[in-house]
Amino acid sequence: MSAAPYSLKSYNTFNIDHSCAELINVKSKAELISTCLELYRSEQRFLVLGGGSNVVLTDDYLGTVVHVETKGIEFAEDDEYHYLGVAAGENWHDLVETTLSMSISGLENLALIPGTVGAAPIQNIGAYGVELMQVCDWVEYLDLRNGELKRLAANECKFSYRDSIFKGELLSCAVITSVGLKLRKRWEPVISYGPLRAFEKEAVTAKQVFDCICNMRNTKLPNPAVLGNAGSFFKNPIVSRAVFDSLVENHPGIVGFTVDEDSVKLAAGWLIDKAGLKGLKVGDAAVHEQQALVLVNLGYATGEDVTHLAKKVIGAITDLYGIDLEAEPRIIGANGEKELEDD
Known part of the structure; x- marks a missing residue:
């Protein structure tokens, strides 16, 4: 039908x-x-x-x-923090630019992440060493079960890597209406990623970090207006230290970042790149030639092209490394959200 x-x-x-x-x-x-x-x-x-x-x-x-499409930003402050209450429909990157124009720092590492503010807490967006959970104060949502507006403090949102309560127990019964952010006035730059390391902590400005990240993203990631995409398609898998040490022996040069003493986050883009999957196509969907973490629409890709390509990538990575990749985007079929495997 x-x-x-x-x-x-x-x-x-x-x-x-x-x-x-x-x-x-x-x-x-x-x-x-x-x-x-x-x-x-x-x-x-x-x-x-x-x-x-x-x-x-x-x-x-x-x-x-x-x-x-709801809009509106409320500002408050005390001696230590700036507080923002932001409507769910505000564009995320526009918000980052607005705060910088007001000399409010703390969101610059999250520049050019596509989407709206209301979507940000759902998967705890993050980039270049910063995650939403680090700047979130609260999330307001409509509880569809009883019609009440409720507010969760950040520590109640069960944030973790690309995850939150809104993808778990509140899935399908919550509609986020606004998000509260808490940005420290005494700014400390997060410059541990890639070209950001070239900055001196004592001298760098938030605008310089912002400009550097915008340049990196514009260079590495395709513009959706030119090549349709959903940004990073796969989560960076987290493995035990023992598994990582074994992978290093078999795959010298593998890229991993320490999460804690027992866990390491692998660079999914490196795994896909070294597996020789850049440029792999299904129909008009392809693994991007410059950034292996991104799947793109070359013009007339169907959703089935994209999901079948994703499953090919996941299968190849499992076969080569014994690592299971997980897709970031929500898969929406005729009746609503479903699992990638169901498509």
Whole structure:
């Protein structure tokens, strides 16, 4: 059965051409709450979308898409911190630029991450040594089960690497409405990654870190407006120290970062690159030639092309290294979210 002609091509950064039965653009918190509650209580199928930068559509969606366009940033401060309350529909990178223009530092390492603020806590976005959990103060959400607005402190969100309570026990029953950020006035740069190491901690500015990261991302990662993609497609796998030591013996040069004394985070991009998978194609989906962690739409890729390519990559990495990669984006089929393996 085909959905009504509400195209979602411009609502997902993979630029996959699927549609939905109904599309509602909400521009206020009140409208977001009333729309989602009405759909939930009438037992209608619905999907909340922000920037569409973390989804792969594999079919026409047989339900309503609620597109969050809410705006607004509230500012407060005390002697030690800047406090921001940010509407879910605000663009994340625009927020980073806004804070820097106001001489508020702390978000610069998270520059150019696509998507909206409301999506940021769901997978605890992170880049270049900083994760959202380090700057998050609270997350406000609508509990669909009872219609209440609730607020979780950051330490209640069960944040971990690309994970949170919103992907666990609150999956399918919470709609994030706003996010609180807490940014220390006494700024300390995080410059332990790549070219950032060239900066001197005592002299570098937040704007210099921001500019360097924007340059790195623009150089390494394809622009979704040119090549559809969802950014990093695979999580960096975390393995035990013993497994890592064994991998080093068999694969000299393997890249890993210490998580703690017992765990090491592997660079998934290195694994895919060294497996010779850059340029691998399924239909019009391909592993990006410059950044192996990114899958791209060469023009007319379907969601099935993307998921089948992802499974080929995962299978090759398992065969070569004995490591199981996990996809970051949400896989959305006709009836909603599903597992990559189910496609």
